[in-house]
Amino acid sequence: MKQMHLAAHFPGVNSTTVWADPRSGSQIDFASFEHLARTAERGKFDFFFLAEGLRLREHNGRIHDLDVVGRPESLTLLNALAAVTDRLGLAATVNATFNEPYELARRLATLDHLSEGRAAWNVVTSSDAFTGENFRRGGYLDRADRYTRAAEFVATARELWDSWTPDGTPRPFAHTGRHFDISGEFTVPRSPQGHPVVIQAGDSDEGREFAASAADVIFTRHGTLEAGQAFYADVKARLAKYGRRPGDLTIMPGVTVVLGDTDAEAQENATEIRHLQVSPQNALLALEQVWGRDLSSYDPDGPLPDIDPDPESDLVQGRVKVADPLAVAAKWRALSEAKGLSIRQTVVEATARQSFIGSPRTVAGELEAFVEAEAADGFILVPHLTPGGLDDFVDRVVPLLQERGSFRSEYTGTTLRSHLGHAEPVWKG
Amino acid sequence: MSVSGNPAVPDGPTGTENRTERSRMPATRPLHLAAEIGGPPRYDAASHVALARLAEGGALDFVTLRDSFARPGLDAAAVLARVAPETARVGLVPTLTTTHTEPFHVSSAVATLDWVSRGRAGWHADVSTTEAEARLFGRRPAAPAPALWQEAGEVADVVARLWDSWEDDAEIRSVATGRFVDRDKLHHIDFEGSTFSVKGPAIVPRPPQGRPVTVIDATTAPAGRVAARHADVVYVRASSPEQAAALRAEVHRSAARHGRDPQAVRVLVALTVDLGDAETAPEPGLESGPQLAGHGTYFRGGPVDLAELITQWYRAGAVDGFHLTPLSPARDLERIVNGTVALLQHRSLFRTFYPGGTLREHLGLTRPANRYAAPRTEAAS
Ligand SMILES: Cc1cc2nc3c(=O)[nH]c(=O)nc-3n(C[C@H](O)[C@H](O)[C@H](O)COP(=O)(O)O)c2cc1C
Numbered sequence: 001m002k003q004m005h006l007a008a009h010f011p012g013v014n015s016t017t018v019w020a021d022p023r024s025g026s027q028i029d030f031a032s033f034e035h036l037a038r039t040a041e042r043g044k045f046d047f048f049f050l051a052e053g054l055r056l057r058e059h060n061g062r063i064h065d066l067d068v069v070g071r072p073e074s075l076t077l078l079n080a081l082a083a084v085t086d087r088l089g090l091a092a093t094v095n096a097t098f099n100e101p102y103e104l105a106r107r108l109a110t111l112d113h114l115s116e117g118r119a120a121w122n123v124v125t126s127s128d129a130f131t132g133e134n135f136r137r138g139g140y141l142d143r144a145d146r147y148t149r150a151a152e153f154v155a156t157a158r159e160l161w162d163s164w165t166p167d168g169t170p171r172p173f174a175h176t177g178r179h180f181d182i183s184g185e186f187t188v189p190r191s192p193q194g195h196p197v198v199i200q201a202g203d204s205d206e207g208r209e210f211a212a213s214a215a216d217v218i219f220t221r222h223g224t225l226e227a228g229q230a231f232y233a234d235v236k237a238r239l240a241k242y243g244r245r246p247g248d249l250t251i252m253p254g255v256t257v258v259l260g261d262t263d264a265e266a267q268e269n270a271t272e273i274r275h276l277q278v279s280p281q282n283a284l285l286a287l288e289q290v291w292g293r294d295l296s297s298y299d300p301d302g303p304l305p306d307i308d309p310d311p312e313s314d315l316v317q318g319r320v321k322v323a324d325p326l327a328v329a330a331k332w333r334a335l336s337e338a339k340g341l342s343i344r345q346t347v348v349e350a351t352a353r354q355s356f357i358g359s360p361r362t363v364a365g366e367l368e369a370f371v372e373a374e375a376a377d378g379f380i381l382v383p384h385l386t387p388g389g390l391d392d393f394v395d396r397v398v399p400l401l402q403e404r405g406s407f408r409s410e411y412t413g414t415t416l417r418s419h420l421g422h423a424e425p426v427w428k429g
Numbered sequence: 430m431s432v433s434g435n436p437a438v439p440d441g442p443t444g445t446e447n448r449t450e451r452s453r454m455p456a457t458r459p460l461h462l463a464a465e466i467g468g469p470p471r472y473d474a475a476s477h478v479a480l481a482r483l484a485e486g487g488a489l490d491f492v493t494l495r496d497s498f499a500r501p502g503l504d505a506a507a508v509l510a511r512v513a514p515e516t517a518r519v520g521l522v523p524t525l526t527t528t529h530t531e532p533f534h535v536s537s538a539v540a541t542l543d544w545v546s547r548g549r550a551g552w553h554a555d556v557s558t559t560e561a562e563a564r565l566f567g568r569r570p571a572a573p574a575p576a577l578w579q580e581a582g583e584v585a586d587v588v589a590r591l592w593d594s595w596e597d598d599a600e601i602r603s604v605a606t607g608r609f610v611d612r613d614k615l616h617h618i619d620f621e622g623s624t625f626s627v628k629g630p631a632i633v634p635r636p637p638q639g640r641p642v643t644v645i646d647a648t649t650a651p652a653g654r655v656a657a658r659h660a661d662v663v664y665v666r667a668s669s670p671e672q673a674a675a676l677r678a679e680v681h682r683s684a685a686r687h688g689r690d691p692q693a694v695r696v697l698v699a700l701t702v703d704l705g706d707a708e709t710a711p712e713p714g715l716e717s718g719p720q721l722a723g724h725g726t727y728f729r730g731g732p733v734d735l736a737e738l739i740t741q742w743y744r745a746g747a748v749d750g751f752h753l754t755p756l757s758p759a760r761d762l763e764r765i766v767n768g769t770v771a772l773l774q775h776r777s778l779f780r781t782f783y784p785g786g787t788l789r790e791h792l793g794l795t796r797p798a799n800r801y802a803a804p805r806t807e808a809a810s
Contacts, residue, residue, distance in 0.1 A: 020604045028634050030514070030545045033745045054533070056615065056630055063612040063630070070595065070610075070634040072544055073537035078547035079510035082474070102498070102565040103530060110504040133628035134533045150650045170501060182567040187501045189472060268732030 001406045004371045005250055005378025008040035009049045012068045018276045019068055020386045025387050035387035037081050040088055043394035044408050045141045047089025048118055049380055050074040052096055055131040058317040066282050075107050082115035089416030092121035096150040097127035098135045101180055103426040105157035109188040109197045117192030117415030123149045130317045136193040147206040149179045161195045162428045167417050193417045194424040212238035216422055219380055222356045223253040227250050228375030250420055254380045255355035259392050263358045270357045272390045273384055274348045283344035289316050290328050300344040304336050364400040455647055460743050460779050461695055461750030463491045468758040469727040470502040480762055481512045484519050487766035488780045490791040491520025492695035498562045506538050513546035520788030522551035522644055527584035528577050529557055530565045533627055536591040543636035548787035551642030556581050583622040585659035590618040593641045593799045594630035617803040630789045638789050639796045657683035661794055664699040665723050668715050670747035673698050695749045695792055699725025704732055705762045724754045732768025
């Protein structure tokens with residue numbers, strides 16, 4: 001049977017995380033991170049994953065206060081986690097727009113040394129003037145520029161990671177390109193993985209092409225079977241152009257799992273979680289994100305607004321914009337009319353993202369079916385509770401996967417690259 | 430220049446056991462000791478953990494790890510984050526440079542170090558003056574030290590403002606209103622510096638210490654001005670207790686000129702120590718010749734000689750403590766802890782355990798009030 005890969009996404013600044021549950025713990029104490037990382041390692045996961053946001057999200061000019069706000073800086077946190085884990089990969093999301101190659105390559109190589117080969121970098125490119133207000137470089141890059149910068153950034157980082165000789169002597173480097181013109185000596189010897197694992201999360205044509213050319217792992221949002229298969233086929237087909245084979249790029253959608261003793265109980269649990277995720281205030285907010293208008297006077301338990309969305313709105317800052325608000329609004333209205341749903345009920349249904357719902361046996365079977373059907377090579381699990389959100393999965397689903405031979409029972413290597421089955425990159429002198 | 434109070438001021442660093450026995454008395458202010466654990470580059474976690482634990486065994490206030498883009502070595506903040514879960518009490522103070530690093534990232538990294546160490550973080554602010562370092566970034570040419578220190582002062586300011594940009598009780602988790610935070614307790618800082626601006630608020634909640642400890646080496650004039658204004662711990666370089674006392678008085682005066690309470694600044698004498706191969710070197714003491722290791726005054730001798738020097742300067746009321754940079758940490762730190770520190774503890778001059786949990790507590794510094802919070806009924810001191 002095909003082997004799947006699994007990763008644990010720390011819950012936080014998103015609308016999946018339920019902070020109001022009495023079991024929900026601190027979003028910032030180290031103990032929470034340690035708990036989830038140890039759980040993931042107990043389950044023999046490939047890696048632990050941290051997202052990043054470089055400016056607190058705002059809504060209508062004020063800090064968005066309905067979801068979790070605040071988190072630690074990823075690389076510093078992962079270095080600490082390296083002390084309390086042994087085999088688990090440690091993946092940090094770090095923006096390529098608001099960092100410089102020399103410094104970030106050094107920080108990543110450092111994590112790879114200190115964790116003995118477990119570092120990964122999720123290269124994100126989000127950039128807007130809003131986030132830029134926290135940085136020297138400020139400003140805004142359009143998508144094409146963001147990805148040429150990211151590609152040159154990664155290529156430059158690889159030059160730095162390769163710049164020492166095998167006997168441990170630094171060699172001078174010089175890189176001159178459109179975005180970077182730098183030279184000197186790197187301060188860190190080649191790290192245990194050669195290069196930390198590179199992850200890409202971005203969906204546009206430019207994003208996919210960048211992933212095909214440079215990434216080891218893709219983190220995608222395409223978590224349904226059909227969308228997953230289409231994405232999988234599209235991205236894998238792009239690899240040959242870069243002299244790469246399908247196995248060189250691991251495709252991992254971010255998914256949620258809801259378990260119950262029976263499938264029916266799992267469905268009940270899922271409905272309950274949806275209602276916790278979509279509070280009345282969150283329902284109005286979700287609506288405002290589509291409509292681009294202040295809808296605070298509407299009743300979440302009443303009908304959808306008659307007015308149309310404002311596609312030019314800048315009500316929402318610091319998160320990815322809804323691509324076609326008019327179309328989304330039309331879909332939501334149709335849903336609401338067909339089923340007689342209130343605003344909150346509509347949002348609960350329309351934004352449902354729970355990917356796998358069922359008994360442990362059902363979920364294990366579906367995960368395997370996804371991998372067999374080439375909709376994914378594995379999954380980044382996004383729990384809704386901090387820090388115990390994957391306890392059940394690890395205790396109840398992982399043993400089934402192991403029994404059926406679709407997931408490792410022990411780590412066979414020590415590095416993240418070895419978990420993923422990727423070769424060490426060629427050392428370019 | 431005057432040296433405060435103690436009548437038993439010895440006149441040189443060559444005292445003997447007898448003299449110190451006679452003058453054992455409770456000190457008015459506790460002695461603070463810190464040690465550098467860097468040295469020749471090492472790329473593994475274990476050796477750093479071992480040295481930090483050794484320092485913790487001696488109940489030192491904090492360990493430092495110097496850093497620069499100009500020479501081989503791992504990122505120091507990362508190393509001390511890696512050390513944090515394997516230690517419990519000792520303060521962790523990496524060097525972070527302000528010239529090429531985004532101030533926003535400095536603030537987030539140090540705040541996170543404070544979270545993962547449960548309140549033991551500080552940072553030693555430094556600048557990158559060389560053309561070679563500038564070329565590694567390719568963003569701006571090298572600049573003279575005074576300009577870079579002026580900017581470092583602004584970075585120290587912005588970093589501390591970002592730490593304050595969340596009030597301590599901003600997280601409310603109000604189920605009734607659906608709100609995770611009280612956004613009135615999160616603040617844009619709207620900082621406009623001469624070379625950068627930062628909007629805020631921070632992405633990391635206010636760290637356990639409120640503000641992690643800021644350390645600045647004040648041995649050059651432009652750095653000294655920034656230290657007087659922004660540092661909680663200031664290093665000075667002195668070759669006599671009189672000189673140390675004068676420097677400390679000067680730090681206190683300029684801190685006061687900036688509206689700060691001088692008692693909230695700890696002045697440590699920076700010494701590079703070479704404990705050599707013998708218990709007692711032929712001629713222990715401070716070397717007046719060229720600086721061999723570049724950080725502070727150069728001391729050569731045995732662990733007991735070093736304890737004598739610390740005892741005398743401290744009893745002279747000249748210093749709050751010492752920051753020791755062992756010439757070879759792998760060799761000398763063990764001698765410092767088991768020789769020098771043990772003797773100071775025996776003389777009741779230095780703590781034998783940590784009464785507090787945070788670095789601020791070790792240093793006797795209060796947790797700072799938040800500048801953005803509305804004043805409370807009982808004003809924080
Ligand atoms: C699954 C997924 C996770 C992402 N996580 C982050 C993140 O943690 N931080 C961030 O700044 N951007 C994140 N992004 C945004 C992407 O990096 C990218 O900037 C965005 O998707 C726009 O690029 P695109 O036009 O290629 O999709 C994520 C994107 C995806 C698809």
